[in-house]
Amino acid sequence: MDGTQEDSDSVLEGQALPKPGPTESEPLLARPASSPSEAALQLPKQLTTRHAFAVLVTLQIGSGIFASPAQVDSNVPSPGAALLVWALGGLLSWAGAASFAELGAALPLNGGMQEYLRHVYGDTAAFIMAWVYILGVKPSSMAIQSIVIAESIGSVTPNYSAVRASGQLKLIAALAFVLMVLLNSINTRFTMRLSESFTVFKLSTVGLIVLGGLLAVTAHLLNPHSSLSGSSDWYSRNWFQTRPTVSDGRTIDWTAMGAWDRYGHYCAAIYGALWAYDGWDNANVVASEIRDPGRALPKAIKAAMMVVLSSFELVNIAYYILVPWERLSSNNAVAVVAATSILGQPAGILITFLVVVSCAGSITSNVFSVGRLTMAASQRHYLPALFTQQGLPGGRAAEDSSASSGYDAPIYANALTLAVTLVYILTGSFRALLTFVGMAEWVFYVSTVVGLLVLRRREPQLERSYRPTIVLPITFIVVGSLVIIRSAIFAPVQSGVLAGLLFAGALISRARTG
Structure with a gap:
């Protein structure tokens, strides 16, 4: 995660946060409700089908679509196979969103996935999730986004290969992340305004890439020799023909590979797509606050997933039209390469700016969410009490957190995030981190959906205003596992x-409980 997604007991890569307060991004901060009915009082039914649709679309379209295509392409034998992986990722996310929506309607608890794990499996499961997200998932996601910023900036420089080989991109990524943490350590209101402003840039970038693909196709139809028709690969080669790809600096010969190894590469590709779709797990928040969820929620989920899946397919088709196929798998800044290939360096610089801003928006959302998660974990004595400190060291947080002049950011929590994330930036690679984030997130996603089936059997009396067919959670569990x-x-x-x-995490949780 954009996507992310930014990133469900995380604020997923790339979306703007509507307002501060107890949300999915701060699962431990809110007081747990003693019953679902009590929790429901805390979540007023104020969303319509249109609102729910907008929330789900905005959460999923983030920075992942600018970064993940190379991960997907490098781990499949053809562009056609890559588009099928993107479709599979969308369908899996659809099944997951429907499953999480049932949990959100049956257990409208502030805290989302973490509280579902606590309700089904107990406090240890919730603690382990907080531990892994604070020290693993969120820092890795922010490291990925910082690396994409550096790759995008480096890709418009004339000596990109030399810059990449010298390790300067790591330095750029680290400096970009330090800057974002400093900006997010001013106060909550500033963070929220910063996050909201990034959404327009993300959606604009997606639209421009699709428009570039349409321009190239139109130019080729009008004049087959037009310089605006992008790469010649899209109209001269078979989209499903096997060709070599580049993964982690080595060329993959698909014709000499066995089925077991192919399966492994496809799994790595699926993680790339799923990271871009990340954000669907916030369907549980929508379920808790939507009016008449039994009728409205299926419509919202279906429409949102169709729009997001179609958008991602169109963006990736545009990439394959604009970028020579042998370059796509080896470049993590594929959006910049696509713009530069058709409209030259100025367009590349414009897209670089938009991608950098989009990734900065994802980092903002993640810094906000993991800071509150760390504070809340500290309040539950999962972490030292030091991490509950707000405001400047030696000073005090503003009495009114809405005051624009108050320094109410979680300084020590942000400092922990900064230190851990810098380790991931300096020691990890984009693709290794993406695989790690995918595995970590999906361990908890699958566990949560297993919990849904447990609850259907253990607590059939729960009111379920929305209940999808059992095929969806079972498919999600089997494929995810x-x-x-x-x-x-x-x-x-x-x-x-x-x-x-x-x-x-299990050892620490056991030591805590004695």
Whole structure:
């Protein structure tokens, strides 16, 4: 996560936060309701179908669509296969959104996924999730977004290869992240305004890329030799023909690869697509606040997922039209390359600016959410009390958090986020981090949807104003589990780090409870 997504007991990559307060982004901060009915009083039914549709679309269209295509393309044998992976990612996200919406309607608890895990499995599961998100998922997501900023800036420089080889991109990524943390450590109101302003840039960038693809197709139809027709690959080559791709600096020969290895690469590709779609898990928030969810929510989810899936397919088709196919798998700043290839350096600089701003928006949302999550975990004694400190060290937070002059940001929590994320930036690569984030998030996503089936059997008396067919959660669990298992084998380093975090979290939780 954009997408993210930014990032469900996370604020997922790339979306603007509507307002501060107890949301999905700060799962431990709100007081747990003693019952679903009590929690429902805390969440007024104020959203219509149109509102729910807008929320779900905005959450999912984030920075991931500018960064993930290379991860997907490098791990599949053809552009056609890549488009199928994007469709599969959209369908999986659709099934997940429907499942989370049922949980949101049945258990409208402030805290979303983390509170569902607590309700189904107990406090240990909720603690482990907070631990992994604070030290793993959120910092890795922000490291990915910072790396995309650096790659985008580097890709418009004339000596990009030399800059990348020298390690300067790591420095740019680290400096970009430090700047974003400093900006987000002023106060809450400033953070919210900053986040809201980024949404327009994200949507504008997506629209411009699709428009560029349409321009190239139109130019080619009018004049096959036009310089505006993008790469010749899209009209001269078979979209489903196997061709070599580049992954982590090495060329993959698909014709000499066995089925088991292909499966591993496809799992890595699916994680790339799923990270871009991230944001669907906020359907549970929509379910808790929508009027007449049994009727309105299916419409909102169906419409939102169709729009997002179609948008992502169109953007990726545009990439394959604008960028030579052999370059797409090796460049994490594919949006910049696409713009430069058809309209030259000025267009590349414009798209670079838009992508950088979009990723900065995702980082803003993530810094906001993980800071509040860290504070809340500290309030529950999951972390030292130091991390509850707001405002400047030695000073005090503003009495009124809405005051624009008050320094009410979680300074020590942000400092922890800064330190951990810099480690990921300096030691990790874009694709390794993306696989790690995918595995970590989907362990909890699948566990939560398993909890939905447990609740259907254990607590059938719960009022479920929205209940999708059981095929959707079962499909989500089966496919998600297969992807997690194969990815864990395919990427032993990332799975080892995740296993270590899970094990450490379990030990600490056990020590806490005695």
